[in-house]
Structure formats: C-alpha cells, structure tokens
Amino acid sequence: xxxxxxxxxxxxxxxxxxxxxxxxxxxxxxxxxxxxxxxxxxxxxxxxxxxxxxxxxxxxxxxxxxxxxxxxxxxxxxxxxxxxxxxxxxxxxxxxxxxxxxxxxxxxxxxxxxxxxxxxxxxxxxxxxxxxxxxxxxxxxxxxxxxxxxxxxxxxxxxxxxxxxxxxxxxxxxxxxxxxxxxxxxxxxxxxxxxxxxxxxxxxxxxxxxxxxxxxxxxxxxxxxxxxxxxxxxxxxxxxxxxxxxxxxxxxxxxxxxxxxxxxxxxxxxxxxxxxxxxxxxxxxxxx
Amino acid sequence: xxxxxxxxxxxxxxxxxxxxxxxxxxxxxxxxxxxxxxxxxxxxxxxxxxxxxxxxxxxxxxxxxxxxxxxxxxxxxxxxxxxxxxxxxxxxxxxxxxxxxxxxxxxxxxxxxxxxxxxxxxxxxxxxxxxxxxxxxxxxxxxxxxxxxxxxxxxxxxxxxxxxxxxxxxxxxxxxxxxxxxxxxxxxxxxxxxxxxxxxxxxxxxxxxxxxxxxxxxxxxxxxxxxxxxxxxxxxxxxxxxxxxxxxxxxxxxxxxxxxxxxxxxxxxxxxxxxxxxxxxxxxxxxx
DNA sequence: TGATAATGGTTCATATTTTGAACCGTCATT
DNA sequence: AATGACGGTTCAAAATATGAACCATTATCA
Numbered sequence: 001x002x003x004x005x006x007x008x009x010x011x012x013x014x015x016x017x018x019x020x021x022x023x024x025x026x027x028x029x030x031x032x033x034x035x036x037x038x039x040x041x042x043x044x045x046x047x048x049x050x051x052x053x054x055x056x057x058x059x060x061x062x063x064x065x066x067x068x069x070x071x072x073x074x075x076x077x078x079x080x081x082x083x084x085x086x087x088x089x090x091x092x093x094x095x096x097x098x099x100x101x102x103x104x105x106x107x108x109x110x111x112x113x114x115x116x117x118x119x120x121x122x123x124x125x126x127x128x129x130x131x132x133x134x135x136x137x138x139x140x141x142x143x144x145x146x147x148x149x150x151x152x153x154x155x156x157x158x159x160x161x162x163x164x165x166x167x168x169x170x171x172x173x174x175x176x177x178x179x180x181x182x183x184x185x186x187x188x189x190x191x192x193x194x195x196x197x198x199x200x201x202x203x204x205x206x207x208x209x210x211x212x213x214x215x216x217x218x219x220x221x222x223x224x225x226x227x228x229x230x231x232x233x234x235x236x237x238x239x240x241x242x243x244x245x246x247x248x249x250x251x252x253x254x255x256x257x258x259x260x261x262x263x264x265x266x267x268x269x270x271x272x273x274x275x276x277x278x279x280x281x282x283x284x285x286x287x288x
Numbered sequence: 289x290x291x292x293x294x295x296x297x298x299x300x301x302x303x304x305x306x307x308x309x310x311x312x313x314x315x316x317x318x319x320x321x322x323x324x325x326x327x328x329x330x331x332x333x334x335x336x337x338x339x340x341x342x343x344x345x346x347x348x349x350x351x352x353x354x355x356x357x358x359x360x361x362x363x364x365x366x367x368x369x370x371x372x373x374x375x376x377x378x379x380x381x382x383x384x385x386x387x388x389x390x391x392x393x394x395x396x397x398x399x400x401x402x403x404x405x406x407x408x409x410x411x412x413x414x415x416x417x418x419x420x421x422x423x424x425x426x427x428x429x430x431x432x433x434x435x436x437x438x439x440x441x442x443x444x445x446x447x448x449x450x451x452x453x454x455x456x457x458x459x460x461x462x463x464x465x466x467x468x469x470x471x472x473x474x475x476x477x478x479x480x481x482x483x484x485x486x487x488x489x490x491x492x493x494x495x496x497x498x499x500x501x502x503x504x505x506x507x508x509x510x511x512x513x514x515x516x517x518x519x520x521x522x523x524x525x526x527x528x529x530x531x532x533x534x535x536x537x538x539x540x541x542x543x544x545x546x547x548x549x550x551x552x553x554x555x556x557x558x559x560x561x562x563x564x565x566x567x568x569x570x571x572x573x574x575x576x
Numbered sequence: 577t578g579a580t581a582a583t584g585g586t587t588c589a590t591a592t593t594t595t596g597a598a599c600c601g602t603c604a605t606t
Numbered sequence: 607a608a609t610g611a612c613g614g615t616t617c618a619a620a621a622t623a624t625g626a627a628c629c630a631t632t633a634t635c636a
Contacts, residue, residue, distance in 0.1 A: 021350035022594065022622070023314035028354060030375055038382035042613055052596045057614065062309040066316060067410030068375075073511045076613065080379040082408045085386060086415040087318055087356075088376030091368040094326035100370075103361075224377075260355070263373025310593070310623065330584055340625050345585065364584060 025051075026059035030068065030080065035224075039077040088263075098130055100261035104230070104254040105132040111250050112232050112243070118219070118258065119148050119155040120228040124170035126150060126159050129228065149208065151175050151189050152182050154216035155229035157202035161193045162218040162270065163226040168193075181207045200273030201248055202229070211236045215247050217255040217274075220264035227262055230254045248278045313339075314347035318356065318368065319413070322434055327365040386418055388549030392518070392542040393420040399538050400531070402522040403429040406507070406546065407436050407443040409516050412458035414438060414447050417516065429500050429521035437496065439463050439477050440470045442504035443517035445490035449481045450506040450558065451514040456481075469495045488561030489536055490517070499524045503535050505543040505562075508552035515550055518542045536566045 020028075032040060032048050040048065046056045060078055063069035067083030101118045108116035109132040117131035126148040133142070150156035150171035160167050168189075175184045183189045196202040204214035216231035232247045252274050259266055308316075320328060320336050328336070334344045348366055351357035355371030380386055389406045396404035401424035406417045419431035438444035438459035448455050456477075463472045471477045484490040492502035501522045509515035520535045540562050547554055 020353075021314070021346060022310040023347060023350040024353050026309075026311035027315075027350075027356065030354075033375075033378055033382075035378055035381040038378065043611070053613085054596060054615075055594075058309065058594080059311060062311040062315075065308075065312050065411060066318075067413070067415075068315065079382050080375055082379070082383075082385070082410050082417075083413075083415065084372060084376045084379045085408070085417065086410075087321075087368055087372045089416075090321055090323055090326065091370070091372045093323045094321075094367050095370075260370045263370055263377060265374070331582075341584090342586080342625060343623075346623080 025055075026062050027068075029056065029059055029063065033080050039072055039075065039079045041075070041077045045078065095261065097262055101129060101230075101258050102132070104257040104261075105130065108132070108230070108232060108250050108254045109134040112234070112247050114232050114234040114243075114247070115142065116230070116232050116254070117155075118228060118230045119159075121159050121163055121226060124150075124167055126153075126156055126228070149174075149176065149178070151184075152178050152204065152208040153231075154202040154204040154214035155231045157192055157196045157204065158216045158218040158229040158231075159226060160189070161196035161202065162267075178208050179206055179210050181205055183207065198273060199277040200270045201251065201277065202231075206236055213239050215244070215251060217251040218266075218270065219255050219258045219262065220266060221259070221262040224264060224267075227259075227264065230258055245278070248274075252278065314350050315356075317344065317347055317351065319435070321368050324434070327360055327363065327367045329363070329365045333366065383550075385550055389417060389518070389546050390420070392545040392549075393418065396420070396518070396520060396538050396542045397422040398424075400520050400522070400535050402520050402531075402535070403431055404518070404520050404542070405431045405443075406518045407447075407516045409447050409451055409514060412438075412455055414441075414444055414516070427523050429497075429523060431521060437462075437464065437466070439472075440466050440492065440496040441519075442490040442492035442502035443519045445480055445484045445492065446504045446506040446517040446519075447514060448477070449484035449490065450555075466496050467494055467498050469493055471495060486561060487565040488558045489539065489565065490519075494524055501527050503532070503539060505539040506554075506558065507543050507550065508547045508554060509550040512552065512555075515547075515552065518546055533566070536562075540566065 029045065029049060032045060042053065042057060042060070045060075046053045049056060060069055064071065064078075064081065067081045067086075069078050070081040071078055105116045105118055113134045115131060115133045118129040119126050120129045121127075128148060148155050150160055150167060151174075156171070160171055171189065172186045175186075175189070176182070177184045183192060192202075200217065202214075202216040204212075204216075206212060208214070213234045213236045214231055215234075216229045218226050219228050219230055221227035230251060232251060234243065234247065256266055317333065317337060320333060330341065330345060330348070333348075334341050337344060348357055352359065352366075352369065355369045355374075357366050358369040359366055385408070393404045393406060397420040401422045403419060403421045405419035407414050408417045409415075414436040416431060416434055416436060421428055421430070436443050438448055438455060439462075444459070448459055459477065460474045463474075463477070464470070465472045471480055480490075488505065490502075490504040492500075492504075494500060496502065501524045502519055503522075504517045504519035506514050507516050507518055518539060520539060522531065522535065544554055
C-alpha cells in the first residue's frame with residue numbers, strides 16, 4: 001500500500017515529506033526495492049524517489065550503518081541489508097499469523113454483526129484458520145468446517161480467482177453438490193470465478209449451506225501470492241443491500257490488515273476492482 | 289542519586305549518538321526488541337535506550353508510520369511491525385543467504401550430533417541468522433536467535449579475529465560477564481583473539497552459557513571481507529577430543545560451502561591455519 | 577477511599593540537524 | 607579531447623529535532 005501510494009501520487013510526495021520525520025523519509029527509500037528491482041544505484045534511486053542526491057546518499061548511509069541497506073561492492077548499487085532478516089525473525093516470533101488474524105476477524109464480526117472467518121491455502125486445500133462469531137444476533141452462521149470446498153464456498157472462489165492456476169483442476173475434479181445452488185458444472189464455476197476477479201469479492205449464495213450468504217476477499221502474505229481468504233457468512237433471511245455494502249467495506253479493511261500483518265499487501269489490481277465495486281473511499285487509516 | 293545516575297548515563301549515551309543521523313538514532317530503537325523482550329512500553333524503552341521520552345516517542349511514531357513498529361492496542365506497548373516481514377522477503381530473494389546456509393548447517397548438525405548455527409556481521413553487531421538442531425541427543429544446545437556478544441561467543445571471536453579492526457573497540461566497550469569464564473578484561477580477550485587467528489577456529493569454553501562449548505569458523509562473502517561465522521554449540525559434559533576433531537573438520541567444510549554460496553571464499557591464510565590445526569586434509573571438493 | 581507515582585502522550589522555544597545547489601574526481605562513450 | 611553519467615562531498619540557509627515541563631489516565635498502595 002505504501003509502495004503504491006508513493007509511486008502513484010508522486011507529485012504529492014514532495015509536499016508529504018514536509019511533515020515527515022527524517023527517519024520516515026529515510027525509511028521510505030526502502031519501499032523502492034522489490035524482487036523485480038532488487039538493486040538500485042544512487043542516481044537511479046534519486047530519480048525514482050524524486051529527491052536530492054546528497055539527501056538520498058546520506059539516507060542510504062544511515063540505513064547502511066544499521067544494516068538495512070548494503071552496497072554491492074562490484075556495482076556500487078544498493079540493496080536491502082541483512083538486519084532485515086534478523087528483525088523479521090523476531091517479528092514472526094512476536095506476532096504469529098493466527099494471532100494476527102484474530103483481531104481483524106473480531107472487528108469484522110463486530111461491525112457486520114455476522115460470523116467472520118479466515119482460511120489458509122496450503123497446496124490445493126483451503127483450511128479454516130479461525131472463526132469469530134458476533135453475539136449481535138440470536139441466529140448466526142456457525143463455521144465448523146475444517147476444509148473449505150473450492151467450488152462451493154466464497155473463500156474457495158477467492159482462491160480460484162487469485163491463487164495458483166492449478167487449483168481449478170483440483171476444484172473441477174470434485175464438484176460435489178451440497179445444495180441446489182452449488183455449481184456442479186465447470187462452466188458455472190468459471191463464470192463465478194470471473195465475477196470474483198472483476199469485483200475483487202467472492203459471493204456464495206447458499207451454494208454450500210442453505211440460508212447462508214457468504215462473502216470473501218483474498219489475503220496475501222510476504223511471498224506476494226495468495227495466502228488465503230477472509231470471509232463473512234451471513235444468514236440469508238436477514239440479508240439486505242445495506243448489509244452487503246457494510247460487509248464489502250469491512251472485508252476490504254480486514255483483508256488489508258491481515259495481509260499487512262502477514263507481511264504482504266493487496267495487489268493493485270484487486271484494490272482497483274474494490275474501488276470500482278464499492279463506492280466509498282477506503283483510505284481511512286493511511287498516514288494517520 | 290537516581291537523577292545523577294540518569295544524567296551521567298545519559299551523557300555517555302548521548303556521546304554515542306552525536307555523530308549519528310536522526311534516522312540511525314530512530315532505527316537503533318529496533319535493536320532493543322528481541323524474542324525475549326518482544327514488547328516494550330514507551331517509558332521502559334526510554335530507560336533502555338537512555339533517551340528522552342518525547343524524542344523516543346517521535347521516533348516510534350516515525351517507525352510506526354512505515355510499519356517497522358506497531359503498537360499493541362491492548363497494552364499500548366510497542367513491538368516490531370509487519371513491514372519487516374515484507375522487506376525480509378525481498379532481501380532473501382535478493383541475497384538468499386539463509387537458504388544457502390541451511391543445507392550446510394543441516395549437514396553440520398547431522399554429522400556432529402550437535403546444534404549448528406550461523407551468524408551475520410552487520411556493522412559492529414553480530415546477528416544470529418539461523419540455527420539447526422540435531423535430533424541425535426536428548427540434551428542439546430538451543431540457540432535463541434539474537435545478538436551475539438562479540439567478547440563471549442565463539443562466533444564473536446571469529447568476527448574480532450578476522451573482521452574489521454574497529455570491532456575490538458566495540459567489544460571492549462561492553463565486556464559483560466555472563467559466566468565465571470567470560471573474558472571481562474581486554475587482555476584476556478586479546479589472547480583469545482590471538483589463538484583464534486593462529487588456529488582459524490574460535491573456541492568459547494562456557495564463556496557465554498555454562499555447560500556449552502562453542503566452536504566457530506569464519507565465513508566470507510563476495511566482498512572478500514568477513515561476513516559472519518558458522519558455529520557448533522555442544523554440551524560440555526559430553527565433549528571429547530574426538531568430537532572436537534569432528535567439529536573442526538565439519539566446520540571447515542561448512543565454512544567453505546557457505547562462503548562459496550555467499551559469493552566468497554576462505555582466504556589462504558585461514559586455510560593454512562586450518563591445515564595446521566586439523567591434521568586430516570580437507571581439500572575434498574576444491575577445484576572440481 | 578484518597579494520595580501517590582507511573583504510564584502514554586503533548587507543547588513550545590531553542591538550537592541542532594538536515595537540506596540541496598553547486599562542486600569534484602572518475603569512468604565509459606563518442 | 608569533449609561529453610555526460612556516475613558516486614560522492616561541501617557549506618550557508620532553513621527546516622527539523624530536541625527536552626524540560628506539562629496534561630490526562632491508569633495502576634499502586636497506605
């Protein structure tokens with residue numbers, strides 16, 4: 001998100017820097033490194049970051065002094081440093097993934113008044129990670145399944161839409177019919193996946209359990225690949241357009257937060273799809 | 289009294305920070321987090337870092353704004369942030385040191401039956417990179433990935449013996465005594481370093497933890513300079529001359545392999561020292 | 577319970593640090 | 607030999623960092 005922000009709103013960043021601390025300015029340099037562009041020279045980085053050479057140089061020196069950046073002695077280009085490995089290990093020990101998802105799910109369940117849950121993709125299997133029920137209503141969805149069928153659940157459609165391509169073969173190989181609405185033909189499934197890709201959300205309209213409306217959004221981890229999905233299961237009888245809007249808005253927030261906590265970020269394409277399918281802006285928590 | 293102490297302590301630390309950039313000062317706050325102390329409150333951190341509360345607070349804000357720190361909403365304490373996972377991923381993709389070291393460490397742990405680990409030197413700090421325990425014995429050393437004291441660990445002695453000269457000053461400035469065998473006088477440390485240079489190995493005889501014998505060999509990267517160390521921590525009670533011989537032989541192999549994977553090579557002088565202190569030839573895989 | 581001390585967070589005048597245009601030396605290209 | 611791109615450096619001007627004192631809450635405890 002930070003990367004997108006910096007690259008997209010490039011002209012604004014100069015103004016932005018006026019109220020940034022020096023440390024933030026230096027650290028922002030790190031966001032320009034990626035697996036696609038792992039090493040950057042001084043002049044090149046100045047151009048990318050849109051900042052003065054002397055300043056950029058001093059920032060790099062500061063970052064190098066604490067091991068966040070190191071210089072390739074052969075090319076004089078800079079790259080991310082070894083200290084990052086060290087701190088990442090402590091971070092992972094401090095905030096394990098499940099723990100990190102819990103707070104987001106709790107908020108999601110609380111605001112929507114419905115049951116929220118998160119799933120994790122491992123190979124071609126989608127496992128339930130944890131669920132959070134809202135005490136708001138007497139009737140509510142109870143998530144007690146461990147393995148989520150790819151073809152019949154909203155989380156599964158997210159995985160199929162944004163995960164590795166080989167998932168589709170795995171899905172069509174067992175198109176079990178759970179309800180009358182379960183997609184049991186490959187074409188039906190393809191259409192649902194296509195809709196999911198267009199909107200950034202998956203919707204399962206009583207396709208796994210009758211009376212349950214499922215909505216899901218994808219989550220990504222540090223590999224940059226789909227790591228799982230976050231979903232809300234609501235009772236169909238009290239479903240409204242207003243609730244749908246709330247669920248979608250909150251799913252975006254939750255998907256962003258969980259991805260962030262897992263060291264990943266929502267790809268720009270999905271953010272764009274969300275922006276189109278949900279009208280309200282969602283930059284609430286940035287640069288607070 | 290307490291005030292006096294605080295002020296003198298403060299002036300000392302202040303000297304250390306005089307020539308540091310603001311960004312470095314903010315980033316050094318991160319070094320106070322560890323698996324043993326994963327969350328730190330504001331006041332507590334001020335005491336640990338010996339800095340002003342307002343300054344520390346602003347530094348934390350800066351770090352939080354870029355995701356290097358986050359606040360536990362429940363306790364208001366600070367902990368390492370999610371951005372570290374992101375950058376560590378890119379770093380590892382750029383320079384896959386950890387991956388490169390793993391296989392060698394695994395073999396080292398397997399053959400010696402003891403715990404093997406690798407450390408990385410960044411500035412004047414020696415970080416733990418990864419550890420590999422052998423399932424061979426019930427009791428074994430457990431390496432809590434952390435910062436390795438230069439004066440008290442075998443890896444540290446390797447760094448002092450074969451790394452940059454300014455490490456020695458950094459080491460003598462904090463000669464903390466961990467056990468009765470910890471070298472706490474510069475002269476003692478100098479002697480140990482000298483032995484390390486002569487043999488090409490460092491040996492830490494219960495100088496960091498009681499009952500732990502540490503052996504280490506230096507590893508070098510593409511810069512031609514010392515990059516870190518590879519070490520074996522064995523339980524003192526089952527230590528024998530035969531095991532020492534095995535450890536040294538295997539350390540040579542591991543140090544060569546890791547250095548090679550990191551784009552470096554063992555300097556001829558150290559190879560010569562090894563040849564003298566371990567009788568069997570170890571030129572098995574060279575110039576293949 | 578009420579007094580006390582510790583906590584996280586904020587303010588503002590002071591002065592230190594950061595900043596960037598211009599500069600230097602080197603290297604590869606023309 | 608001229609050119610331009612590169613990494614790196616300098617110094618006056620200006621934005622930024624600093625810390626003592628302050629506020630509001632929250633333990634702590636007599």
